[in-house]
Amino acid sequence: MEIELSDNAVSWFKEELDLPEDDKVLQFFVRYGGEFQLKQGFSPAFSVDKKNDLEIGYENNYEGLDVVIAEHDLWYFKDNNLFIDVNDGLDEISYTAK
Numbered sequence: 001m002e003i004e005l006s007d008n009a010v011s012w013f014k015e016e017l018d019l020p021e022d023d024k025v026l027q028f029f030v031r032y033g034g035e036f037q038l039k040q041g042f043s044p045a046f047s048v049d050k051k052n053d054l055e056i057g058y059e060n061n062y063e064g065l066d067v068v069i070a071e072h073d074l075w076y077f078k079d080n081n082l083f084i085d086v087n088d089g090l091d092e093i094s095y096t097a098k
Contacts, residue, residue: 001078002098003028003060003067006085009093010062017048025051025059025066030076036095038080044095 005013013019013026027049034043057071069077081098 001058001074002081003058003069003077004081004083004098005062005065005067006083008086008088009084010065012086012093013046013065014063019048020064020066021048023051024048025054025068027054027068027070028073028077029070030073038082038097039076042076044076044082046093 017026019026025048026046028044028046030042031045032042034045037043051066051068054068055071056068057074058069058077060067083096083098085094085096086092087094
């Protein structure tokens with residue numbers, strides 16, 4: 001399992017979500033439905049959460065941006081590599097399975 005963020009995505013998250021901030025992390029999690037699906041019926045989503053409130057199963061740092069996945073969401077991301085970028089035309093995050 002690998003989660004890779006493009007430089008544009010890192011900049012987007014920092015600007016749009018006012019990160020990095022002490023004790024705050026960018027968390028990717030599983031939600032029901034959605035357009036992009038690694039596993040049928042579910043898609044990735046993100047939120048900003050307090051690091052100490054999470055049981056972290058995956059963690060990486062991109063230019064000071066802490067990216068995590070909670071232990072209980074690893075089932076969705078395991079066995080997949082995910083590339084996260086910005087769709088410039090829509091100014092929103094895009095996901096690609098690698």
